[in-house]
Amino acid sequence: MTNKANNVESSEHISITKTLLLTLPMMFFTFMMLSAGKIPAEPNKIIALTITFIFANTIFFLMLYKEKTDKYRAILFITYAICFVISFISNLMEIRGSMAISQENLLLCKTPFCHIVIPMTIIPLALSKTIIFPGTMVGAFASIASMLVLWIGASLALGRGFCGWGCFFGGLDDGFSRIFKRPIIKHINPKWHYLPFAVLLATALTSAMLLNPTYCEWLCPYKTVTEYVEVTTTKIFIQTIIFVSLFLALVVILPILTKKRTQCGLFCPFGAFQSFTNKINPFEIRINQEACIKCKRCIQICPAFSMTEETLKDGKARFTCIKCGKCVDNCPKGALLFHVKGTSLTGSAATFRLLFLYPAFLFLVTMAGSNIQDTILRIMRLITTGSMILR
Amino acid sequence: MGRLKSFFGYTTAALAFFVILATFLGLNFFSSKLVSATGIKVSPRFTGGEVIKTIYHNAYKTMIHRPVFDGLIGERKTGFIQINWEPLNDWPEVIEETIDYTGDNVEDFFIKIETKTGNTIITSKNPQVVGIEKTYVLKSGCAVRILLKKQ
Numbered sequence: 001m002t003n004k005a006n007n008v009e010s011s012e013h014i015s016i017t018k019t020l021l022l023t024l025p026m027m028f029f030t031f032m033m034l035s036a037g038k039i040p041a042e043p044n045k046i047i048a049l050t051i052t053f054i055f056a057n058t059i060f061f062l063m064l065y066k067e068k069t070d071k072y073r074a075i076l077f078i079t080y081a082i083c084f085v086i087s088f089i090s091n092l093m094e095i096r097g098s099m100a101i102s103q104e105n106l107l108l109c110k111t112p113f114c115h116i117v118i119p120m121t122i123i124p125l126a127l128s129k130t131i132i133f134p135g136t137m138v139g140a141f142a143s144i145a146s147m148l149v150l151w152i153g154a155s156l157a158l159g160r161g162f163c164g165w166g167c168f169f170g171g172l173d174d175g176f177s178r179i180f181k182r183p184i185i186k187h188i189n190p191k192w193h194y195l196p197f198a199v200l201l202a203t204a205l206t207s208a209m210l211l212n213p214t215y216c217e218w219l220c221p222y223k224t225v226t227e228y229v230e231v232t233t234t235k236i237f238i239q240t241i242i243f244v245s246l247f248l249a250l251v252v253i254l255p256i257l258t259k260k261r262t263q264c265g266l267f268c269p270f271g272a273f274q275s276f277t278n279k280i281n282p283f284e285i286r287i288n289q290e291a292c293i294k295c296k297r298c299i300q301i302c303p304a305f306s307m308t309e310e311t312l313k314d315g316k317a318r319f320t321c322i323k324c325g326k327c328v329d330n331c332p333k334g335a336l337l338f339h340v341k342g343t344s345l346t347g348s349a350a351t352f353r354l355l356f357l358y359p360a361f362l363f364l365v366t367m368a369g370s371n372i373q374d375t376i377l378r379i380m381r382l383i384t385t386g387s388m389i390l391r
Numbered sequence: 392m393g394r395l396k397s398f399f400g401y402t403t404a405a406l407a408f409f410v411i412l413a414t415f416l417g418l419n420f421f422s423s424k425l426v427s428a429t430g431i432k433v434s435p436r437f438t439g440g441e442v443i444k445t446i447y448h449n450a451y452k453t454m455i456h457r458p459v460f461d462g463l464i465g466e467r468k469t470g471f472i473q474i475n476w477e478p479l480n481d482w483p484e485v486i487e488e489t490i491d492y493t494g495d496n497v498e499d500f501f502i503k504i505e506t507k508t509g510n511t512i513i514t515s516k517n518p519q520v521v522g523i524e525k526t527y528v529l530k531s532g533c534a535v536r537i538l539l540k541k542q
Contacts, residue, residue, distance in 0.1 A: 104528075149421040157408070343400040355408075
């Protein structure tokens with residue numbers, strides 16, 4: 001039986017009752033994760049929890065019922081990124097009154113740790129057992145150890161699916177890449193696909209040499225919407241110009257023009273590093289070559305440059321695949337499928353997809369949940385008091 | 392063999408859900424275990440290194456960190472030493488102090504720091520002491536990093 005036949009068969013048989021039954025476990029686990037096992041006492045927190053819970057589970061229900069992965073993933077993923085930015089900046093304004101990290105906070109190692117730093121810390125960690133980042137090891141918001149644990153868990157379960165389902169920055173360029181219906185820049189030279197690996201190599205080596213996370217210091221565009229070092233010297237001023245320019249170019253303008261996640265696919269060293277975890281992960285995107293008509297629609301729409309002419313020949317996505325499911329959703333012949341490594345391609349595509357969706361969606365909801373709830377609370381505060389920030 | 396691979400594939404795929412669940416539910420436990428089991432810590436280039444000596448004065452205390460020469464492998468030729476001052480009672484506007492960080496009862500440098508502005512003057516009495524890297528005026532006290540060079 002071909003995959004197309006599998007898809008057709010499943011779409012014919014999926015009913016609301018069956019979808020509800022499949023959604024029930026997710027409802028239970030998302031409630032546990034969103035509420036941390038207890039219902040909050042304050043009414044506004046109950047409202048925020050309820051809205052987030054209904055929103056997330058409606059998305060999951062539609063994902064199963066409509067059999068579209070990326071279409072619904074993107075709604076939650078982009079919401080997550082927007083809420084993360086709102087929540088993060090608002091918290092910073094409350095705690096320190098500014099988005100700028102003061103020299104004092106750097107000295108006292110009070111900087112929240114971000115997963116993008118991980119590839120730069122590997123060499124010094126291996127050789128000196130120290131982390132080259134001014135953060136806190138345990139017990140603080142976004143502590144180094146907790147981010148490392150999250151990264152290890154996500155890498156084992158999802159591989160580079162982390163970038164499609166868990167990265168709190170990825171939703172920004174994902175969102176901008178969906179603004180236009182058609183791309184204005186249609187062709188990007190495939191040589192650029194190697195750029196993130198060059199950035200990874202360069203930043204990992206320079207960070208090890210200088211014992212300083214050079215990507216964070218000089219290049220990370222997301223500092224524009226989170227936090228940055230306060231401008232006190234000419235060097236920091238130049239760094240600021242660089243990362244703001246990179247943000248505008250790679251996260252806003254190029255995704256709009258190309259309909260691709262250009263920061264994630266052409267620059268991010270973490271994305272390049274995370275690609276290798278796809279090798280130790282049970283899920284992959286495969287192409288059923290019997291059903292494929294080589295229309296190259298998947299190459300056109302893949303946001304992470306993971307589908308190429310070679311991948312069509314190989315029958316599977318490049319190892320840089322973020323498992324967003326866009327190619328699976330849009331293949332006119334249903335030739336692409338989520339697949340579990342080691343199993344036969346003729347197995348049930350619906351089962352493969354479900355096996356992937358449960359961990360991926362739970363990861364997304366848990367990562368997104370606190371940010372969405374916090375943003376809802378801030379919006380309620382804005383309506384009632386005129387300010388999102390608690391002073 | 393095919394059946395075994397298939398069984399292994401489905402098992403690991405099903406386990407992925409429990410890995411995610413365990414990651415979140417055991418986040419604090421695994422984080423603490425990761426640190427205690429591996430002994431990883433933040434680089435002293437950021438923390439300033441361990442405090443090796445605390446001197447109590449009437450109005451404030453002086454905390455002398457260990458000299459940091461830590462490199463990727465072994466030690467580097469250049470490094471720094473961090474000194475922190477924290478108020479105990481009345482926080483003086485100017486602190487003047489001679490520091491012996493080597494513990495040989497010989498003064499290594501004299502430092503004068505204006506605690507409100509961070510203006511700092513240093514007089515080296517040890518050829519290892521090169522000059523001031525940076526002065527930090529903190530909410531509670533102040534700190535100075537002094538450049539060192541191995542002889």
